[in-house]
Amino acid sequence: MKKNIFKSIRKLFNKEPQFDEKSNQHRINLKHQDISTRYEENLEIFKTIFSFPMSCDVKIREFTIRSLNRRAFIIFIATMVDGEYIMKSILKPLIENPQPSRDIANIVSFPIEDTKTKIGAITEDITTGNTALFVEGDHQCYIFATTELKGRSIEKSDNEVIIRGAKEAFNENLFDNVGLIRKKIKNENLIVDHLVVTERSRNDVLLVYEKDLVDDKLLQAITKKLNSIDADSVIDLSILEQFLEERPRSLFPTILNTERPDRAVSFIEEGHIVLLMSNSPNCLVLPATFWAIFHSPEDHYLRTPYGNFIRLLRLVALFISMFASAFYIAITNYHVGMIPPDLLMAIAGTRERVPLPSIIEILMMELAFELIREAGLRVPSPIGPTIGIVGALILGQAAVQANIISPIVIIVIALSGLSSFIISDVSMNFAIRISRFLMIFSAGFMGMYGMEAMILLGIYYLVSLKSFGVPYFAPMTPHTTSAKDLIIRPVPMKLRFRPGYLKPKDMVRQGKDS
Incomplete structure (x- = not known):
């Protein structure tokens, strides 16, 4: 009895809200119908669909085709087309051409993209920037590809900056x-x-x-x-x-x-x-995979020794960014014996007047660093770097002089924060930054043992991830045939195979076997 009551309560709270469909069902059904051969009916349908003249950028032009002596109209969205070109290449020939012709394609100088009969398909074409021509008595509509959208030109990449290699980046077109x-x-x-x-x-x-x-x-x-x-x-x-x-x-x-x-x-x-x-x-x-996200395109543009140096530096930066703060908390709170006596005395001297435990110091400065980072990104670009530099200097110096933060914590946070900037992928960067806080809490709770437990959990979690059936750490685990371009990149001549985990139809990159 109690179980049934609990189930009923659970269903009551988990039940999704029901909403009445407010869409015009008549308009939805209308889109599945064919256009009419009657001029007035087509004109009224498309005026209703596009809310003309309420929608100010929807243009409808009525006229008479001189060579056919039949009424017609065109409809287009003015903000998505080249209006002048429509007037010269479509409207003007239809209105002024006196030569008798039964074929619209022989009258206009603009090529016809397609002919359609379904109202829904014609509506989709108009909303993508095409122009639709309706002729009285015709059972089909003529579509002209007149799309002209304004956008950025091809520019440099903002987020993935490299020294060598192509500078082009995708745009919105x-x-x-x-x-x-x-x-x-x-x-x-x-x-x-x-x-x-x-x-x-x-x-x-x-x-x-x-x-x-x-x-x-x-x-x-x-x-x-x-x-x-x-x-x-x-x-x-x-x-x-x-x-x-x-x-x-x-x-x-x-x-x-x-x-x-x-x-x-x-x-x-x-x-x-x-x-x-x-x-x-x-x-x-x-x-x-993890390796695809971790790598940078510059690794391949640089000569092999230089590219490997940058890649190893990025790997070291990943570990510093994730573990530096947590390691400091673990050894100062739980494993003091790991610190050399001279360094221990130096750390004790800097923390003598600081009233807060080390985990609170680290969390305060980590939070301050994240705030400065985000503030530098959100404010206008000319003053963004200034805010970051001035904010870090003033905040760090004032905190040390006020005996709230020890100087060595500033060094640890600065090293950890700078290391995170080397990881270029935005999503991976966020993952490392959030993981750093998890490591800090685990180190504050159980020291090195807490860190080891969190690392093991993290590894178990990462190896369970898949991307469309491909294991996250492939081809390292599970091992598959590949170019062995994981941590150390071979010279280009040795990159013979494509990744085996993709099961490509052609595994060999180069044409001849050696």
Whole structure:
């Protein structure tokens, strides 16, 4: 009896709220119908669909086609098209051309993109920037590709800055982004597949891959995942990324987000799939492993010794950023015997007048450092670096002089914070920064034993992660055939194989076996 009562209460609280559908069902059904041959009926339908003249950027122009002696109208969204070109290449020939012709394509000087009959399909074309022509008595609508959207030109990468290599970055124009990839892969096997991922906003997503490399099962899994998205709108790739992740609440990223075309191309040529989306100045690489996210494109542009030096430096920075603060707390609170006597006396001398325990010192300064970092990013760029430098200097010096923080804590926090800046990937950077706080609490609770327990839990968690069926630490574990480009990068001549965990159709990078 009690169990039934508890179940009823649980269902009552967990029940999702029910809302009445307020959408115009008549308009939804209308989109599945064909257009009429009656001029007035078509005009009234599309005026109603686009709320004309309430929506001020929707333009409808009525006229008579001289050569056919029939009424017609065009409809387009003025903010998405080249209006002058429409007037010269479509309207003017239709109105002024006296030569008799039954074919619209022979009258206009603008090429017809398509002809459609469904009201819903025509509406989608108009909302993407195309112009629709309706002719009295015609059972089809003529579509002209007149889209002209304003956007940024191709610029340098802001987040993934490198010294050598290409400086181009993706922008918000989908065609520019595809062109940047096509420019680097001159191969007929490069496929650009189009999908629409939402019902209301109809967001365009492009899957870019090489058909002679990509694994068909991986392609089907990604396509199925995209088609299963149930949302009204996904306005950016960063939001789409959260829909695609197997564990959206995971601390560590399982999808690589990059704004560099050269980096995207290098993954495509290994057998990965890249997603592009309109209005997004970046791309998603699927699947992604820890090593793919940890690496930087500059590792390959530099000569092998230099690239390996930078990669090892990045690995050391990762450990310093994650463990420096926690290690300081552990040895000062629980394992004093690990410190040499002279250094112990120096630390004791600096902490003599500090009334707070070391974990409180560390947490205060870590929080202050994060606040300064975020403040420097959010304020206008000319004063952002100034706020960071001045804020850190004044805050650190004042805290030491007030005997609230010991000088050695300032050194530890500064070293830990600077090390985190070397990790270029934004998602991985956040994961390391949050993990640092987990390590601090575990060190404050049980010292080195707490750190070891947290490290073991972290390793267990990381090896359980997968990205579209690919283990997070592949090809290290489980071991698969690859180019062995994990921590130490071989010289380019030795990079013979593509990643085995992707199951590419062609494993060998180079044409001849040796």
